[in-house]
Amino acid sequence: MHYRPRPEDQRFILDAVLDAPARLRALAPFADVDAALQVQVLEEAARFVGEVIAPPNRDGDEIGCRFADGEVRTPPGFRAAYQAFVDGGWPALSAAPEDGGQGLPTVLEAILYEWMSAANHGLTMAPGLLHGAYACLKHHGSEALKQRYLPKLASGEWLATMCLTEAHAGSDVGQVRTRAVPQADSSLRVAGGKIFISGGEHDLTPNIVHLVLCRLPDAPAGPKGLSLALVPKQLPDGTRNAVHCERIEEKMGLHGSPTCVMRFDEATGWLVGEAGRGLAAMFVMMNAARLHVALQGIGLLDAAWQKAGAYALERRQMRAPGATPASRGSEAADLIAEHPAVRRILDTQRAWIEGARAVAYRSALMLDVAAHDADPRARERAQRWCALVTPVLKAACTQQAFHGASECLQVFGGHGYVREWGIEQIVRDARVTMIYEGTNEIQAIDLLVRKVLPDGGAAMSALLVELRDTLDASRDADADVQRRLAQLRYLGTTIAMAAQADPKLPYEVADDYLRLVMLALLAWAWARIDAAKASDAGRTERTGPAAAFRRWVLPEFEMRHGIVKRACEGLALSHAAGPRP
Template sequence: MNYIPRPDEVRLILDTVLGTVPRLSALPAFAEFDQDLQAQVLDEAGRFVAEVVAPPNRGGDEIGCRFADGSVVTPPGFREAYRAFVDGGWPALSAAPEDGGQGLPAVLEAVLFEWLSAANHGLTMAPGLLHGAYECLKHHGSDELKQRYLSKIATGEWLATMCLTEAHAGSDLGQVRTRAAAQADGSFRVAGGKIFISGGEHDLTDNIVHLVLCRMPDAPAGPKGLSLVLVPKLLPDGSRNAVHCERIEEKMGLHGSSTCVMRFDDATGWLIGEPNRGLAAMFVMMNAARLHVALQGIGLLDAAWQKADAYAHERRQMRAPGPTPASRGSETADLVAEHPAIRRILDTQRAWIDGARVIAYRTAMQLDVARHDLDPKARERAQRWCALVTPVLKAACTQQAFHGASECLQVFGGHGYVREWGIEQVVRDSRVTMIYEGTNEIQAIDLLVRKVLADGGTGMSGLLIELRDELDAARDIDADVQRRLAQLRYLTTTVAMASQANASLPFEVADDYLRVVMLALLAWAWARIGRTAPDPARWSAPEAAFRRWVLPEFEMRLGIVKRACEAVVAPQVSA
């Protein structure tokens, strides 16, 4: 079965749980944004994804991309689907009107890319970096570069890549060796090689705009000496630049996406931003990409859940324990969905999908608040939310995508392990999301070491107080969430104190700390759903599963971090 978006469920979260339209329409940039427009965009996006993007997914996995003589041919149906994507204006959903965009809120783009990833992850990799490349160029590019490339990227007429990784330098970007030499005409000559470049070569667009992290001859060593250069496949006069794809990788999954080994042979490019300040420009792109990877995780988990739920309501196996199901009738076996072990799997994954959507969509809303709100304090709070929550979402949602998809495969039994049902593709495709755009371990370190501890936990404490103040302590569920938010605040202070005695401690417990944060955010999200969402019957099973099977991990992870801190502090006290 192909993935089917469900705009009605997303609208419930946006309209009822988060109050998207009143909050965003109060911003000058979205004064004309209303509920009807939001509903229309979501309905059209859902139809487009189901009818155009989802059908070539299986062929993309089975046939994959083909490489010959430096060129890449994408799977059957991909070019047509991408052309329809561009013609429909979907790449430009949140880009500024002056750049050829529609000027709509980022949250609608977030929903769109969640659905695109769920329906056809391989194809979605192609436009997946457009938003980040657009933001990077808009904020750091020269007027000349913006005039030449910005609208082409915004509309998806030309696709873009992010060229960071080298064979000897994965996450350690300070080891990048690709060189950039300044020329008399203001351009640069770029020489070196990059690996793992998604969409480095393909036949979806004529031109491909490569954003290349490189080093100038007299640059300082390490990450502080890196610059960012825009290197197009085709030069402004239409001639071919000295950019070559040497091969595409044979991967575990994502067969519909070309992952390329690229070579730059004194290719012509132009500097983005300031010399030796390339990481500052690149991180604009990477941060945008990390939220989209989190949304990939949510979408892929939803795709796995849809397949497993449909199968469980068709397949009959044995008699289920407990009361006789009404669906049994004259059958000698019950539906797989009626077995408690399977209900636990399905409801638990649904709990993750629904709760994570609340957090991710709020984060997308906060991006717009950070950009457009006239109140500087509101912008500051929004920026704090995005900085702290984005790495949490990226790590937690992608981890759950892989492990949750594997659980959904279990629903199929042996049928899940064969290609016919499509669930094994989701497991394979989802695995890479835990690695690219910064491994999940790096996300945890970024959260705890670079962001939480950098200000002694003040920013995280402020975010948790903000969430606390949104809840009504008089309600039992809300009081429980408030208790967990308070525990997390105290844990943050504890880690900050213990880290002064042992500098390696935060690196050791970063993964556990991130999980504590995500579980606290999920508890807040489910409290919001419980307070606001209509039709309690729709939400009762996943909410119960969250409280029974997901939330207990909070105490376990909390205990792990506390004991690690105590092990550091206790010797100091006794001494």
């Protein structure tokens, strides 16, 4: 039961819901990227993922990576699959032509990685940071570093890591102790240890480009004193750098991806960007990584839904409740796919997949608008969208991936809890997505405390108004979405006022607020999907998920809105009452 991409689903979202071909052709670099080319790329990517990336997934989980004498051996089939990935030019899909890339839109790369994560999450972790490392170096690297490393990263000939976390410094990167001492030849000597480094050592490529958060001599304490260094496994003269993998972690899931404990023993490196501005440089990489993690969540949920849906169409049990007299003797009447409880699970997860795709693909489109649109106001709006929506997607899609995959496992009953069907692997693999690249709680705080409240909610309000203006108020469904967008706008003001009385409140309700934003975005997405059904060849297949979204997903909006509103009102009442005697 390998994962099989269904490119017709992506084409519907891109063409009918987002009008992506026209939006992309309006950008100078993509003037020749018409719908036919997009179809060709997606069809070939779907074939490649289904035939090459998916098959080694089982061995990746059951055999996993092996560590001996400082070296890591990836699971059987991984090296061949990765080499096919490189030979096919897939790493270079959206890289600039001057760096050896194909210069295609970001959204096509986003879909490719969504599919790859669904098919083989462990293997996809290897190139998962390539785009972010490429973007980081493209924006902040010196000309010498760009000439030496960008073409290799663009092609995937070399892989990259992001080395932030230390044993004592997880989310609080300001405590990083890894030091870097400048040398007379403009290089650095980097010393320290990093943990939880995905792909810190492996046998997929001859060189690994480590981007290491470190501290220069006399740098101030805290995050403002951090710099970023490029530290390769192999130096330009071909010798091995003083970079060592001490061990790989034994993990709950993702056995096909080595999570390494790294040691830098006065290793040679070079500064990326300005001294003391390491976080600014690395945030380019982290923001790209967070969108990719959201896509991992969507892909993993789709993989779980595919398995559960296929099983439900084979598994026979008692006759489904409510079966019509005419169907009682039919073979379909005893399939568990006909049971309302199972149908609710499958349609609800499909509702999340379809809606989240529309939001995520729009975010990928906005990345290209922000980079290439001739109108500065359009670029500003696109940058606002990406800043506000990226943390929402990362947190909400990964949370739904884990909990939704667990629901899909439930469809299998006891068979889901054993390894034979592969659904339990998806549950295990999905769990870490809620943690890495910034925990979901950190994403919620980033959204509300750092991005919404500082301007009194003005940027978020402008984004919601922009979404409102894409809807048709004469349609009841669209009018309902507009009402929810308005509620969310007013709630931002309410939280801002309450925070003046209790600065802790935004941190307490941040998770609820982020979930509210995601539900509003999903409501907007499903309004667009419903409006596009006239041109949807698969509209019958989407009828169940559309109903499930309205019945089983959207009501959570009222619940979360009530939680946040009561927290703010309760705070106001307690302050009005004064201190207790």
